[in-house]
Structures are given as structure tokens and as C-alpha cells.
């Protein structure tokens with residue numbers, strides 16, 4: 250696999266994105282679990298402290314009722330510095346601290362001077378908390394703290410402590426402290442960490458492998474396409490890339506590429522054909538020239554004979570000149586470098602001028618030209634080029650008409666375009682030739698001595714195309730032909 254390959258890029262970016270997502274997910278999960286467990290523990294400690302204070306008060310009330318019944322003095326009824334209250338607190342601790350739900354909870358009860366008066370047996374030594382905890386408690390404020398202290402016989406552990414002052418007549422009389430080791434939270438978080446540390450790389454590696462396999466399968470048609478394309482040169486444009494069966498982007502790419510190859514092939518064929526035709530067309534007058542000159546040079550000639558040969562040569566040179574001129578024009582039209590020269594043209598007027606100019610030619614062939622001038626038909630274009638289109642169409646119509654025939658020219662506005670039709674009553678064009686008459690050097694009957702090059706219609710099509718217009722022909726043999734040109738209106 251190449252380092253810059255698409256497959257590798259897809260896999261690496263996929264894995265990098267997945268790693269990032271998984272890391273974010275893990276951090277959020279860890280944070281939520283820590284938050285939830287801490288809140289649960291705090292709620293538990295708070296409710297335990299509340300329960301303990303209520304239990305002690307219940308004991309104390311029973312004790313008080315008994316004392317009142319025995320007629321004992323009210324001084325003995327105060328909780329502060331009262332040995333009876335201390336005994337009750339201790340009794341509660343002994344009786345209640347064995348309850349299963351309190352096994353893991355340390356309870357420590359202190360009086361208002363900070364002296365511990367009772368503590369649960371699961372405490373290995375007195376818990377000494379920072380002074381500010383007591384100060385806050387004496388001021389009537391409950392608080393949560395996290396401290397490091399020994400628990401049971403274990404080494405010092407992290408404890409979460411809730412300190413709750415209990416007041417009587419707005420004076421703090423004793424302080425309940427409940428604490429719980431944070432081991433369960435730490436264990437749960439450590440478990441989660443282990444799971445994530447195993448799952449994270451495992452998921453990423455698995456995704457990488459699956460991604461690699463998927464990318465290989467997905468890109469396989471592209472590899473096949475690359476191989477085929479490497480074999481295609483200008484000489485074997487017949488080759489095509491394999492089209493995958495699945496209807497996806499790669500399928501579309503292969504189809505588009507094959508279409509492009511087909512167009513290229515056709516354009517190469519056209520070019521080849523064009524070079525052949527052009528060489529052939531140029532070769533004929535050149536051969537005639539060569540023949541005439543070499544015959545003339547065989548023996549001395551009279552000045553009249555030389556003049557006649559030179560005149561004949563001049564005719565061939567004029568023909569060559571016209572072919573080259575037409576080819577140059579076609580090349581220039583394909584370049585489409587004529588946008589700047591456009592100007593408004595009055596088609597109606599242009600046709601009237603052309604008809605007037607061609608009257609002589611038509612009358613020589615005894616053909617009648619019928620045109621009713623139509624004013625105000627404006628298009629944007631190059632007058633010289635547009636004139637060439639219509640001259641060629643009318644010239645063809647006259648050329649291929651029978652004597653006494655009529656060439657009818659009409660011009661009108663239709664759907665945002667100016668349409669011109671040239672209709673003749675001539676020999677017509679056979680159906681099989683109709684699709685080819687706009688090809689370069691195409692002549693229906695080459696043997697017919699019309700003197701044309703077969704370039705007029707292909708030049709006309711290029712000019713009309715450069716004006717964003719269309720040109721088409723309909724014909725029925727022996728009935729006549731109609732050429733229709735449409736050019737967007739000015």
C-alpha cells in the first residue's frame with residue numbers, strides 16, 4: 250500500500266476521528282460516573298447523619314420522660330455536659346452501629362467543645378479533622394469534606410465526611426459526623442478505566458481493519474480502471490475501462506470516462522478522415538498542375554501554348570486557394586475567437602442584398618429566386634460570416650435545381666429566434682446521405698460536375714453554431730430540399 254494512497258488516507262482519517270470521539274465519550278462517561286457516585290455517597294451520608302441525630306433525640310426524649318416521672322431536677326435535662334446524654338450517645342453507637350446498612354459508615358459524635366463523646370467500633374482511632382470543620386459546625390453550618398484518615402485496621406484511606414451540627418434553642422449542643430471510605434467509588438472508576446483502556450484500542454484497531462477491508466473492496470474497481478487507462482494511448486482509443494455493476498459514483502466515473510473516450514475516438518477519427526480528405530482534395534489540383542507543367546516542358550512551345558497552360562494552371566491554383574481559404578476559415582471558426590467582432594445585423598436586408606447579387610447566377614440556370622423582403626429581423630453576429638451561410642445555401646439551391654425551378658427564401662421571427670428557410674424544387678438529397686451533408690468534404694454525388702468542394706455546409710454549420718443557432722435540412726428526392734437556419738434574436 251502506498252503512503253499517499255486514497256485507501257490509507259481514508260483509514261487514517263477514520264481512525265483519528267474515531268479515537269477522538271471515543272476519547273471524548275470516555276472522558277464524559279468517567280466524569281458522569283464520578284459525579285453520580287459522589288452525589289449518591291453525599292446523599293447517603295446526609296441521610297445517615299439525619300437518621301442518627303433523630304435516633305439519639307428519640308433516646309434522649311425517652312430518658313427525659315423517665316427522669317421527669319422520677320421527679321429529677323430540670324438541670325439534668327440539658328444535653329450539654331450531661332453524663333446521661335453522653336451515655337445515651339454511646340448506647341446508641343453500641344446498639345445501632347451493628348446495623349448492616351451502617352457497617353461501612355463511621356460515626357463520631359462530639360460535644361460543643363470538640364470532645365468526642367461516642368464513636369462507632371469500626372473506627373481504629375479518633376478521627377482528627379481540621380479545625381475549620383468544627384468552627385463551621387459550631388456556627389451551625391453543615392459541610393462535606395474529603396480527608397485522608399485510617400479506617401478499621403486498614404492503612405489511611407480517603408474518607409468522605411459529613412459534619413452536621415445539632416442545635417437546641419439556637420445553640421449547637423452536639424455534632425454528628427458520618428464518614429465513609431471512598432474505596433467503592435475509586436474501585437468503580439478503576440474498573441471503568443480498565444474497561445475503557447482495553448476497549449478503546451481494541452475498537453480502533455478493529456475499525457481500522459474493517460475500514461481497510463471496506464476501502465480495498467470499494468476501491469478495487471478504481472484499481473482496475475487505472476490498469477485499463479494505462480493501456481489506452483492515441484493508437485488504441487477503442488479500449489474502454491471496466492464499468493462496475495454497482496450503481497455508484499465509481500460506476501458513474503467509469504461511464505463518464507468511457508463516454509469521453511468515445512468522443513475522443515470519434516474526434517480522432519474525424520481528424521484522421523479530415524486529413525485524408527484534405528490531402529485528397531489538395532492532391533487532385535496539384536496532380537493536374539504537375540501533369541500540365543510536365544507535358545508543357547516536354548518540348549518547346551509557342552507563346553500561345555504557354556499562355557493556355559499558364560491559364561489552366563492559374564485555374565487550378567485558384568481552386569487550391571479556395572480550398573485552403575475554406576479550411577483556414579473552418580479552423581478559425583473552431584477556435585471561436587470571434588466573439589468581440591459581433592454587431593447587430595438586419596437579416597431581412599442581408600437576404601435582399603444576397604438575392605439581388607445572385608439573380609444573374611440564377612437566371613443563367615433558368616432558376617427563379619422568390620423572396621419577399623421582411624424588415625426588422627435583427628440578430629447579433631458577424632455580417633460577413635452570416636452572409637456566407639445564406640450565400641452557400643442559395644448557391645446550393647440554385648446549383649442542385651432543375652431548369653425552370655424556383656428557389657423560395659423566407660425569413661420570419663419565431664420563439665425568440667429569427668428563422669430563415671431556403672427551399673428548392675431540385676434533385677433532393679437521398680435519405681442515407683442527409684445525416685452526412687454537413688460533414689467536411691462530403692458530396693452526395695462526387696462524380697457530378699458541380700465544381701463544389703463539399704465544404705460549404707460544414708462551414709455554414711460552424712458559423713451558425715458560433716452564433717448559438719441551429720441549421721437543419723429536410724429533403725425528398727426529385728421533390729426538393731429545404732434548409733432551415735435559426736439564430737437567436739438580437
Ligand SMILES: Nc1ncnc2c1ncn2[C@@H]1O[C@H](COP(=O)(O)OP(=O)(O)OP(=O)(O)O)[C@@H](O)[C@H]1O
Pocket residue numbers: 641645646649673675676677678686691692693694699700701702703704705706707730
Ligand atoms: N439544395 C440541395 N439540393 C441537393 N443536394 C444538396 C443541396 N445542398 C447541398 N446538397 C448536397 O450536399 C453536398 C454538400 O454541400 P456543400 O455546400 O457542403 O458542398 P458543395 O456545394 O458541393 O461545395 P462547396 O459549397 O464547398 O462549394 C453537396 O455536394 C450536395 O451533394
Ligand SMILES: [Mg+2]
Pocket residue numbers: 641644645701705706
Ligand atoms: Mg455549397
